[in-house]
Amino acid sequence: MAASKILIAQGGGPTAVINQSLVGAVLAARRFRGVDFVCGARHGVRGIVNEDLIDLTQETSENLERVAVTPASALGSTRDKPDVKYCQEIFKVLKAHEIGQFFYIGGNDSSDTVRIVSEEAARAGYPLRCMHIPKTIDNDLVGNDHTPGFPSAARFVMQAFAGANLDNAALPGVYVGVVMGRHAGFLTAASALARTLPDDGPHLVYLPERTFSTEAFLADVKAVHDRLGRCIVAVSEGIHDASGTAIASQLAKSVERDAHGNVQLSGTGALADLLCDEIKDKLKIKRVRGDTFGYLQRSFLGCVSDVDQREAREVGERAVQFAMLGDRDGSVAIKRTGQYAVGYELVALDSVAGKTRVMEDELIAASGTDVTDAFRRYLQPLLGSDLPVTARLRAPAVAKVLNSAR
């Protein structure tokens, strides 16, 4: 049995910093004296069963550092969710390659994969150390203050709404921006950090933690538009009616589901278009524009939180330290220890696996269409340094000469 042979893989949706975790783990593993082999599986668990492995002991540190700052999953990813049979295939390969430690970087679906693999290994009597390294832009892992990948995506959403707000102030109308997030509204809520002055947008924020009503939505938009002559709306792709049915899935001509049974919400502009059509039709507002942030919010090259980069690197490094120096499988969790400082703990896989964290009630305003100061305090330090600043002209009005009555 070889604790000295390590396999690492990446699962689920890519993020801006998932390669930091990969590189953190690889470099940490290569530093441990007992480790003589570090390999990566291409495209997650699928790469394991296909024996599609690459030898990461033959990567230069220089190139690894460049990969670390490259967004998306450098090893490739997968949406496969292994069942027992799939896991038996995984074992065959791990055993044949004398792998002693398995690291899987991913979200709550991936942590469930790690849990199943860990249990199957125990059942098969194979001594395999299984570690889950967290990542997800949705920020929906339980037991974590936040999840690597979320801060950078939140920064993108914040910067996007800050710009959209300025654009909309220049050419007034209604602007609807649809943000990723099936069950958890954290990423959509990040839009609220775009505000500097009291009349800055987003003026309304719709989260999947609250039931969406088209009637209330239209009334909200009308009220803001009547007051300011414009309105910026942030909407989660996961908004749903009282029955729990996603508004987006009510629209889709054909519903596409992934291997986890989740309805495909991203990669289409249908929800933004529907909401815009409703506003045009019912409120008779002429200039109504909708954008769906789509894959840009998780893959855009060059928008990253340095706090997120550091932490993503650290969770990878800590996972290897927990594996080499500890005696149990688990998931590395980020705990906030100060404002702002963090520590890392190894938590049980079944405390994370397959569970979904949503926004706590104290983070959502009583109106249901905004966040609280507690959320702003929570998110602000995660966005990182060197945030771009904006300013408005403050010049006084020139006295009218001709049209003094206007």
Add this chain to the structure above:
Amino acid sequence: MAASKILIAQGGGPTAVINQSLVGAVLAARRFRGVDFVCGARHGVRGIVNEDLIDLTQETSENLERVAVTPASALGSTRDKPDVKYCQEIFKVLKAHEIGQFFYIGGNDSSDTVRIVSEEAARAGYPLRCMHIPKTIDNDLVGNDHTPGFPSAARFVMQAFAGANLDNAALPGVYVGVVMGRHAGFLTAASALARTLPDDGPHLVYLPERTFSTEAFLADVKAVHDRLGRCIVAVSEGIHDASGTAIASQLAKSVERDAHGNVQLSGTGALADLLCDEIKDKLKIKRVRGDTFGYLQRSFLGCVSDVDQREAREVGERAVQFAMLGDRDGSVAIKRTGQYAVGYELVALDSVAGKTRVMEDELIAASGTDVTDAFRRYLQPLLGSDLPVTARLRAPAVAKVLNSAR
């Protein structure tokens, strides 16, 4: 008559650097000894006729510098296109406020506004110096090497496709990104600069300078997907069929037109969704995702080319210098004088006004779905410094033990 009183306004779509031109002009004007009043009209020509003016001599230089790095039009913008009657209203206000110099920052529609105002002023015998300061993300002003605003938007598009390419490599499928550009494909073409390695996307680039055929499109996508197992497509919102009808406008439930008679193309995800549906239906490819970059590409806070910032500042400053030191109305044009260096010339308003530059043939590959090296040489220096870099893992494959036949 007062050459010492100056009015400035911003028209058309906002950009990341249009406020650099505003601030360049305001600071230059405030430095000229003879100038004792600089005012700005809120929301372009509409602000003039409404006497909605602010006193820019009462802005601190510090705040102006912060406004300069703020995207979107700080004075507000408009889509109004003045006719003769509208221009008579403009004169009344300019005369009442003893304005001697009128600066309008905008695209080709705005330059036409300046031309009409200039001609109406001459006809009315009113001594008004009229200057057009260029901006447009579409890069479609004739007589200019390029136009302020375009380089920053091009940088956004490049960074977006570089990220989308990495995301798509991690989770393969077809990705369609729709980019702004009604008649000119420059911004869509900028996507090609995202490539580093030969198999990087975008693999196909569809420009409004070429006729779009859905059949050819599907054949192109299939060929790339068969070869690479994935495909990244960049599509201009302005793609049209042989009759010149925009593909996007064929889809719209109701066609919305602006004051210039242009069909509204942005602010909807319909084109991306249509193309994705075609690919799913006809090519039977399962994972097909579409994003419409929408307003993000012109308003995103924090993605800007420093070259663009400097030049936008300079065209504003040069416009004031041409006005104060010269003897004719005109439009400031950027001329490339080296690789890479530029100079500025004052060109006749009617040489720019209302005309549309499209991509020259030598910039478009013979295939019609890519750009040429000439385009890459043209665009590269405009993107600015500190471009984010990316890297791939280069580790060799691990020899298969179990599935050697796979």
